[in-house]
Amino acid sequence: MSDTYLDRLWDAHVIDHLEDGSDLIHVDRHLLHDLHCAIAFSSVEESGREVKHPEMTWAVADHMIATEPGRTGTNVPGAQLLLDRMRKHTDDYGVKMFGIEDANHGIIHIVSAEQGIALPGLTVLACDSHACTVGALGTLTWGTGTSEAEHILATQTIRSTKPKLMRVEFEGSLREGVRAKDLILHLIGHIGGSGGHGYAIEYDGTALRSLSIEDRMTLCNMTMEAGAEIALIRPDEKVYDYLKGRNYAPAGEEWDLAVAHWRALAANCDETGDRVVTLDVSDLGPQITWGTMPSQVISIDGTIPDPEQEPDESARAQMQRAMEYMGVGPGDSIKGLDVQQVFIGSCTNARIDDLRRASRIVAGKRVADTVRAIVVPGSRNIKQLAEQEGLDRIFLDAGMEWHEAGCSMCAAINGDLVAPDTRCVSTSNRNFEGRQGLRARSHLVSPEIAAACAVSGKISNPWEV
Amino acid sequence: MKPFENFRGIAMPMMRPDIDTEQMINRDFLITASRKGLSKGLFHDLRYRNGEKQADFVMNLPQYRDAKVLIGGPNFASGSSREHAVWAVVDYGIGAVIAPSYGVHFYRNALKNGLLPVILPLADVAEIAAAVEASNGSCEVAVSLTEQTVKLDNGKEYAFEIHSEAKEALLAGLDDIERTLRRSTRISAFQAKDRLERPWVYLSKGQAPTEISPE
Numbered sequence: 101m102s103d104t105y106l107d108r109l110w111d112a113h114v115i116d117h118l119e120d121g122s123d124l125i126h127v128d129r130h131l132l133h134d135l136h137c138a139i140a141f142s143s144v145e146e147s148g149r150e151v152k153h154p155e156m157t158w159a160v161a162d163h164m165i166a167t168e169p170g171r172t173g174t175n176v177p178g179a180q181l182l183l184d185r186m187r188k189h190t191d192d193y194g195v196k197m198f199g200i201e202d203a204n205h206g207i208i209h210i211v212s213a214e215q216g217i218a219l220p221g222l223t224v225l226a227c228d229s230h231a232c233t234v235g236a237l238g239t240l241t242w243g244t245g246t247s248e249a250e251h252i253l254a255t256q257t258i259r260s261t262k263p264k265l266m267r268v269e270f271e272g273s274l275r276e277g278v279r280a281k282d283l284i285l286h287l288i289g290h291i292g293g294s295g296g297h298g299y300a301i302e303y304d305g306t307a308l309r310s311l312s313i314e315d316r317m318t319l320c321n322m323t324m325e326a327g328a329e330i331a332l333i334r335p336d337e338k339v340y341d342y343l344k345g346r347n348y349a350p351a352g353e354e355w356d357l358a359v360a361h362w363r364a365l366a367a368n369c370d371e372t373g374d375r376v377v378t379l380d381v382s383d384l385g386p387q388i389t390w391g392t393m394p395s396q397v398i399s400i401d402g403t404i405p406d407p408e409q410e411p412d413e414s415a416r417a418q419m420q421r422a423m424e425y426m427g428v429g430p431g432d433s434i435k436g437l438d439v440q441q442v443f444i445g446s447c448t449n450a451r452i453d454d455l456r457r458a459s460r461i462v463a464g465k466r467v468a469d470t471v472r473a474i475v476v477p478g479s480r481n482i483k484q485l486a487e488q489e490g491l492d493r494i495f496l497d498a499g500m501e502w503h504e505a506g507c508s509m510c511a512a513i514n515g516d517l518v519a520p521d522t523r524c525v526s527t528s529n530r531n532f533e534g535r536q537g538l539r540a541r542s543h544l545v546s547p548e549i550a551a552a553c554a555v556s557g558k559i560s561n562p563w564e565v
Numbered sequence: 566m567k568p569f570e571n572f573r574g575i576a577m578p579m580m581r582p583d584i585d586t587e588q589m590i591n592r593d594f595l596i597t598a599s600r601k602g603l604s605k606g607l608f609h610d611l612r613y614r615n616g617e618k619q620a621d622f623v624m625n626l627p628q629y630r631d632a633k634v635l636i637g638g639p640n641f642a643s644g645s646s647r648e649h650a651v652w653a654v655v656d657y658g659i660g661a662v663i664a665p666s667y668g669v670h671f672y673r674n675a676l677k678n679g680l681l682p683v684i685l686p687l688a689d690v691a692e693i694a695a696a697v698e699a700s701n702g703s704c705e706v707a708v709s710l711t712e713q714t715v716k717l718d719n720g721k722e723y724a725f726e727i728h729s730e731a732k733e734a735l736l737a738g739l740d741d742i743e744r745t746l747r748r749s750t751r752i753s754a755f756q757a758k759d760r761l762e763r764p765w766v767y768l769s770k771g772q773a774p775t776e777i778s779p780e
Contacts, residue, residue: 115748115752116748118730119729119730121728122728124745124751126756135595136648139598139599142598147742149746154770155768156767156768178596178597181598182598219765222766229645229646229670243670245673245674246648248674248677250742251741251742251745254745255746255749255752257752259745294639294640294643294666297640327643354764354765357764358763361763414639415582417581511592513592513595530587532585533610534588535587
C-alpha cells in the first residue's frame, strides 16, 4: 500500500466506500462564490433540505462585483439581484458572507488562505476550478460545480474518486526574476494542458521549497491549466508560520495540537507517484504565453514557434488558429509586440509580494501613453497593506489605475474587459479566446513582466542586459 | 433528475480540440438564478460575430439545427468549472456528448444533469464525425446507455465504458443528495470520531472570528 501525502489526506476523509470504487469524502471547509450562490442555495431551499453545517461554509462575492474606486456593488445588469439573494440566503442559513463591505473581503482563494479557512490536512472544496490554489498549504482541495456545491451544503460530503498521483520536482536554484509563475507556465508547456488529466499533482524539489507561501499559491493555482484539479505541497514550517494567528486558524493550545498533527501527517510520506516529472529549472528564463492556451508558452526572449515543425495535424491547426487570433506569426520575436492593456491581479498574482515586485519595476517611471494598466489587489487586507507601504502611490504616479479587490479582468465577468482586438499582458491564469473580452489577445506573465510591458508599451524583459 | 432514455438523433460534429467552457457559454449568460433557458448562449461567440450569424459555424447549418448529440474533440469542455456549460447543452436539447476526453468539471457536471458524456477513442470519434459530415448530417446516431453502445445509421457500432454507478444513476434519474442522505448515520459517526482527533476542524455554529488583520 502506498503511503503518500495524498493517500494520507484522502484516507483520513473517507466516510464510506461506494459501490463503484468512488468514496464518500468528508468536506471540512466549503466555499462558494457569487456565480453559484443563488442557484445552489435556492435548490437547497426548494428541496426543503437544510444546510447541514453553515459554520463550515463561507460565501464570497468576487466575480460579479465592480472594482473601480468608490464602487457600491456591481455594474453588471441583473447581478445586484444575485448578490442580494446571496446576502439573504447566507443570513437565513447562518453562513458567513464576505461582501464588498467586509473588512476581510477579497477573491475566494485569497480569502480562504488569508483568513486561515484553508489549513493543512483539511479538505477544502470551492465551487471554482482554481480551488487548487490553497493546495500550497497542504490542503486537499479541488473545485466543484453548482450541483456538487448543493450536495455539500446538504450533506457536508462529496462523492469522488481518488486520482492518480503525479510528482513534479522542481530542482535547482532560480535565476533572478524567475518565480512561481514561470515554473508553472513552464510545466504546463512541458506536460501540456491536459497532461494532468486523472492526476493530482504533488510539488516538491529544492526550487519549490525555496519559494514563499505566496509563490507556492501562484504555482498551485495554475495546476488546473495543466489539466489536474488537485495541487498538493506537503506542509513545512513556512506554512505554519504563515497560518499562525489567522482568523479561522486554531489558537492557543489547539494550535499546538494542530501543528503537531500536521507535522506528523507530513513526515515520512512515500515520495513516489504514478508519474514523476523532474525539471531542472536552474537555466529557466521568464515565461510568457504566445497563444490561446496556457500550454502555448515560450521564454520572454524566445520566438513564436513554427507550425510547420509540428508533426501532428490537429496540433498544427490549433497553432495556426491561435496565431491568427493573437496576431503573431512563426519566427516572430515575442518581445516588441505592441501592448494596449496591462492587468495585474487575480487569484494567481494579486498578493502583497506580487504588488511589491510590480511596483519596483514601475517606481519613478510612467506607463506608456498607449497603455491602460490596472492593478487589482486580491483582498481588502492586501490593498490596505499596499497602501501603508505606499505602493498605491507608486502605481498611481506611474499612471496606473488602483482598484478595489475582486476577480476583475481575469474572469472578466464584472465589466472589467479588455477591448476587442487589443493585446493585454496579464498576470491571470487563462488566455483562452475571448476570456478577457471579445477577441481580446491575452499573454500570461509574472507581475514584473506585466509591469515592464506597461512602462514600455511593448512586450519586454525587465532583466535584459 | 429525469431518467436517461436511450435515443436516436442528429449528431453535430465539432472536432476542434480543447474547446473550453468559456467558448461554450460566455460571461453574458452567467448572471442567472436559473439552470434553464441557457441554450441561447450556447457557443454564442462562435455562432455570432458583431451580431451577425456566422453561416459556416456548424450550429448554424440547417441540417444540424435539431441535433441531439454533440461530437467533440480531445479535451472537450475544458477550463472553467461553470456548470452553465452543461445547462446550456441540455437546454439546447442535447442528450449525449461523444468525445475522446473531457474537462474534469464538465464530465462530472454532465452526470449531475442527466447528460451522458460518452468516451470513445479519438479514432472512433473522428470516424463518427466523418460519417456524419459525409452524409451531411443525415446519418443519425443511436445512443444506448443500457447497452453502452453508439450505433450509426450506416451500420457501424461502437461500445463504450462508463462507471456502473454513474450508469445506474443516469438510468434511474437518481438524486445524489438523496442517496448520500441515506448514509447520514455514517456521516455523523465519522464526524463524532474525527472531532476527537481533529477538534480544530469543527467550528461552533455562529462562531464569529476576531477581526485580526493578517500580515
